[in-house]
Amino acid sequence: MKLRNTCLKPKGHNLEKGIALLIVIIVMAFVLTIGVALLTVTSTGPKVAGNIRDQQEAFNAAEAGFDVGWTAIGDFFAKGSWSSFEGHYLKEPYGIDMPSSKENYFRRLSDLGILKLIDPDGDGKSNLDNVLFYRQAYITNFQGQLDTQYTYTVFLVDDESGSAASDSSDALMVCIGCIKAGSSTSTSRLEIGLAIELPGANT
Numbered sequence: 001m002k003l004r005n006t007c008l009k010p011k012g013h014n015l016e017k018g019i020a021l022l023i024v025i026i027v028m029a030f031v032l033t034i035g036v037a038l039l040t041v042t043s044t045g046p047k048v049a050g051n052i053r054d055q056q057e058a059f060n061a062a063e064a065g066f067d068v069g070w071t072a073i074g075d076f077f078a079k080g081s082w083s084s085f086e087g088h089y090l091k092e093p094y095g096i097d098m099p100s101s102k103e104n105y106f107r108r109l110s111d112l113g114i115l116k117l118i119d120p121d122g123d124g125k126s127n128l129d130n131v132l133f134y135r136q137a138y139i140t141n142f143q144g145q146l147d148t149q150y151t152y153t154v155f156l157v158d159d160e161s162g163s164a165a166s167d168s169s170d171a172l173m174v175c176i177g178c179i180k181a182g183s184s185t186s187t188s189r190l191e192i193g194l195a196i197e198l199p200g201a202n203t
Contacts, residue, residue, distance in 0.1 A: 055188065115135070115176065
């Protein structure tokens, strides 16, 4: 009878190997997740900065529209061609100045929605009366031509339309700045209350 030397492996050896492998897989998955998250953050950072810049430029365009609109309206009153805001409000499409309108009220519409209502056929010209300025370019490019990527639109709304308090001595000036950057468009809207200063009124 021969004596054989057999090496017995501990019973838990395979279990330890499996646990170690599982821990390595979990750690690698965690590191991979962190890496992907960092790549996503670093790749979206410039996009976010670009969007903020475009939004600021759209706001500047809306302010430019206000400056020009304010000057033009002041000239109309100074020259006597306007004596009130009556007849100069945007009234189309029907309901644009009425909060009860579910479709066309301007505060329920996006800026691009308003611009589309003003120019439904997309030819770059207003199809409605009483739009002071529509997609008016105001910045010149390197060739000295107006850059149509930077525009403003200005119109007046009777913010008391349909109410007993409605009068023609005040108006709401709506200015929409619009910036086209490649295939995307950024917009910003300003709404400024205007009122006629009557002679002898206290200011």
